[in-house]
Amino acid sequence: MATISDVAKQTGLSSATVSRVINNYPHVSEEKRRLVHEAMEELGYFPNTSARNLRNRKTNLVAVLIPRLTNPFFTSILDGIEKVAEEKGFQLLICQTQSSKKKEMDFLTLLKTKQVDGVIFTSIENDWSEIKPYTESGPIILCNEYHRNATVPIIRLDQAYGSYLGTRHLIERGYRKIAFCHGSKSGLSNDRRKGFVRAMSEAGLPLNQEWIFHNTYTMEDGKNVLREIMNLRDRPNAVFTGGDEVASGVLKEAKRYGLKVPEELAILGFDDQPIASLIEPELTTICQPGEEIGSRTMSVFIDCLNGEIDRKQQSVIELPISLVKRKTT
């Protein structure tokens, strides 16, 4: 492979001048500029990225932590991040955490080793105290996640409000016995629980612990939830899930049991993924604008790199969340 000094030799110039041409610096005569371009072409020269990164102390690489690549909501976020990244000349490193605390921490060392310029979390498993030390090494941004004491920019949706909205909608439709499905115990999931609890208590409805389900993520989990419900003596007549995938599992299995949706069981999703309007009856759900939250996040990230936003101080951008009424409620 040709190096910059091969080009220098070929043209009879110094590598400094060649570098100036590569980086479009002024104060290089047109003639030499042309000469260098010709030589680069002829030798098939391309600058070595590792050498540049070493010298420039940056990589134009961002690590994106994502729990599962096969979750459409997260890929829509990723899509939003990617589009802005591509536009601004950044590359994305995929870090699938599988919701594992250990993997999350492992990926953070990419910052320490300067393999990436910064990290975007689209979900977070560890306590903030674990993460905080890494903020010294480069920008860390929370996307669709919220830690009360996180000292970084946060781009989020008001999850509590979203689930408040959803729960109130169920209550307005006359459902009183409402089940609720959790994901992990993260801040996000907590916020949703709060909104749920608030709407319930505002309506004077009691919380039935038998109707609270934990660790539900996939369609399969949704099916299991419904089976568990069927085994209860006192069954809920509405289910508020933590995601459209879970909701579609609940729906699928409900049909198998011959339950009428929404008459006998109302189902409320979260995300508004494409499947929401594909399944039948179409799923009422909470719309989370995945792509937009992603693109906003990447913009903020870039502003942090340029020092236009203080990366070590909490700042919150909140995007609107809304209820999409369809046929399952």
Place this chain on the structure above:
Amino acid sequence: MATISDVAKQTGLSSATVSRVINNYPHVSEEKRRLVHEAMEELGYFPNTSARNLRNRKTNLVAVLIPRLTNPFFTSILDGIEKVAEEKGFQLLICQTQSSKKKEMDFLTLLKTKQVDGVIFTSIENDWSEIKPYTESGPIILCNEYHRNATVPIIRLDQAYGSYLGTRHLIERGYRKIAFCHGSKSGLSNDRRKGFVRAMSEAGLPLNQEWIFHNTYTMEDGKNVLREIMNLRDRPNAVFTGGDEVASGVLKEAKRYGLKVPEELAILGFDDQPIASLIEPELTTICQPGEEIGSRTMSVFIDCLNGEIDRKQQSVIELPISLVKRKTT
């Protein structure tokens, strides 16, 4: 940030010895080894990846070209790739091509600039003659794609057989008027057409050009296809689509028009994505094992890097493809 020579200074040793400790070389006394570890801990030292990459002439980075992140079939491939990559200590660079020839070529320069050790194509837009020169710079692998004269390893499914299987199934069920939906004019799409044509001609059925649809990718495209069908004087009674998303669009719109599926219109998908068993009636489709094709690809990639497979010669691994009979045919 602490560097290796800071560690050297702190311990009174040379950077060579420190490097030996970092890389677990033999011939370092236990005492010095401990000393170095202590100093690294104390200084919060992490080796700089760019410097290592420069010196070692490799990055442990792989570029994965993918048309759309929001297509579940491709993310299942990505998932398979990622799992093996993670296990073997590789990182993935996301390259969303949006099926653009230009972007595809742009991403290939990552190889030239040595930003990545190699490239995996999960779809390919340019002619092989455009790509070929880049094989000099590092391993290139085709995943789920096939170019007759590609001089690289290929991990693929027998697309022609898949669509042959699907078409024959439709014919066996008594459908004679079969529409066919294409994606791009890539090799993959071509193969599917071949299988379709073969099954049709074996059954002595004529091809109606009005029933061939091009450039169909999304659910929205599927809806459009059905609308176009409704406008035809002579309508097909079965549609073979190039993907489950397109199929679900066709189905959705067919229901809106009050068509009975499968009695009045049979629909056959391709991929076997999660939605296939979610929509109703459940979608008959061709199962493509996305995750497996991805993980096999990454394994082959690593074998290429280690020289255990000749990366500049065509080799083909073909995984089984099968028909999943459900309710739309």
Place this chain on the structure above:
DNA sequence: CCGTTCTTTGTAATCGATTACATGGAATCG
């Protein structure tokens, strides 16, 4: 015409690691 400024180019240090080669001392062997 001389001093000043601007343009163009080169020299050499630098980024932070790895490693070929050298060296001195300890261990081993006949």
Place this chain on the structure above:
DNA sequence: CGATTCCATGTAATCGATTACAAAGAACGG
């Protein structure tokens, strides 16, 4: 005990770029 081998460590070159500083010549102003 002398020769040989092995172990532990250091010196300095190297990977391939960027850039501070120097320097020579051109342009310019009074």
